[in-house]
Amino acid sequence: MAKLTRKPATKKAPAKKRATKSQADSDAQGGVIPDKLSLTVDFATYPAGKYSHTDCDLSEDQVLGMYRNMLLQRRFEERAAQMYGKQKIAGFLHLYIGQEAISTGTATAINIGQDSVITAYRDHGHGLALGMSPNEGMAEMFGKVGGCSRGKGGSMHFFSKEKGLFGGHGIVGAHVPVGVGIAFGHKYKESGGVAIAFYGDGAVGQGAIHEAANLMSVYELPAILVVENNQYAMGTSIHRAFGQTEFSHHSVAYDVKGAVVDGMDVFAVCKAMQDHVALARENKPTMMEIRTYRYRGHSMSDPQKYRTKEELESKKNEDPIIRLKAYILENKITNDDALDAIDDDVKKEVMASVEFAENSPAPELSEIYDNVYDEADYPYLS
Numbered sequence: 001m002a003k004l005t006r007k008p009a010t011k012k013a014p015a016k017k018r019a020t021k022s023q024a025d026s027d028a029q030g031g032v033i034p035d036k037l038s039l040t041v042d043f044a045t046y047p048a049g050k051y052s053h054t055d056c057d058l059s060e061d062q063v064l065g066m067y068r069n070m071l072l073q074r075r076f077e078e079r080a081a082q083m084y085g086k087q088k089i090a091g092f093l094h095l096y097i098g099q100e101a102i103s104t105g106t107a108t109a110i111n112i113g114q115d116s117v118i119t120a121y122r123d124h125g126h127g128l129a130l131g132m133s134p135n136e137g138m139a140e141m142f143g144k145v146g147g148c149s150r151g152k153g154g155s156m157h158f159f160s161k162e163k164g165l166f167g168g169h170g171i172v173g174a175h176v177p178v179g180v181g182i183a184f185g186h187k188y189k190e191s192g193g194v195a196i197a198f199y200g201d202g203a204v205g206q207g208a209i210h211e212a213a214n215l216m217s218v219y220e221l222p223a224i225l226v227v228e229n230n231q232y233a234m235g236t237s238i239h240r241a242f243g244q245t246e247f248s249h250h251s252v253a254y255d256v257k258g259a260v261v262d263g264m265d266v267f268a269v270c271k272a273m274q275d276h277v278a279l280a281r282e283n284k285p286t287m288m289e290i291r292t293y294r295y296r297g298h299s300m301s302d303p304q305k306y307r308t309k310e311e312l313e314s315k316k317n318e319d320p321i322i323r324l325k326a327y328i329l330e331n332k333i334t335n336d337d338a339l340d341a342i343d344d345d346v347k348k349e350v351m352a353s354v355e356f357a358e359n360s361p362a363p364e365l366s367e368i369y370d371n372v373y374d375e376a377d378y379p380y381l382s
């Protein structure tokens, strides 16, 4: 097992180890309060249009794979919305449409299987990006045993042990300490893996996230905390809810490197993730804000009175899939016909997943108490 290192408890932290440094803070702790405060912040920005696929060390085939993957998420969710209307899917259904560059950019930058991802309830995109099959995803939403959680989790609880996806969680912010715990596990077991915990802008004010960020920093864990800032928590805009809407600035409070990323450009996300995963592998935790937009309502019944049609339309010009398509055509990676063929293929795969979900049986009634805490052999009780 690894010897767990913590930040040195000395008054003077080694300058190289600490990502941010407040001279005033350390002087003050030494008993001298300076006339002026000076704060040095280690911070990176990843704007749209700055990075190419070669900057991310990606081949043209990989770029086409990313395009297919983003389209798969889009077509899967469009079909899921239709199935919800037909009452094939019950409960809540939160669509990720518009945010696909984040899941695909991340999945491209990590070692799937070795690394871990945890997210909130808007989880279909992350599942499909990591390689979960549409069959497992659709059947899960239909409540069938062919689903990734044997039909017992539904839309908000996509899990894949094989792909390193630790859910799918419905309680806003509560999964972030779990993500930091997973990072602790990676360090303790010397697995070489990193953990990435995604949460929404609406979760930013949750205390659990800040406790987790602090522990991540103190224990120097291989973790990245990522806020997917899609501007709204249900119907509340970030400007109504937060005094500080530059969420990336939170990294300063925990003395870790911070970054802000344009989430509508898959290469900006991929590059940001590659850089920050490399830091995490050296036990340098970071915090990242990825700015994005969701094109659909919060869940399926949302009159969307909190935003104007004009705002929605203007954001559609930034659609990450259209952006990637334009990039592929401009760079002559392939032609329009080939991209249409990818779309047709994806649509067929999604239709097949609906058929698979229809034909998969419901879980047996006898399974109803399986996988809950009061099992006789629950390891922490026996």
Ligand SMILES: Cc1ncc(C[n+]2csc(CCOP(=O)(O)OP(=O)(O)O)c2C)c(N)n1
Residues within 6 Å of the ligand: 120, 122, 170, 171, 172, 173, 199, 200, 201, 202, 203, 204, 230, 232, 233, 234, 298
């Ligand atoms: C602790 C907690 N409080 C309230 C809710 C109700 N709730 C569900 S989603 C949501 C908004 C979260 O917004 P955000 O984190 O921005 O995620 P997004 O829906 O934009 O992906 C709220 C308040 C909840 N699930 N958990």
Ligand SMILES: [Mg+2]
Residues within 6 Å of the ligand: 200, 201, 202, 228, 229, 230, 231, 232, 233, 234
């Ligand atoms: Mg949000």
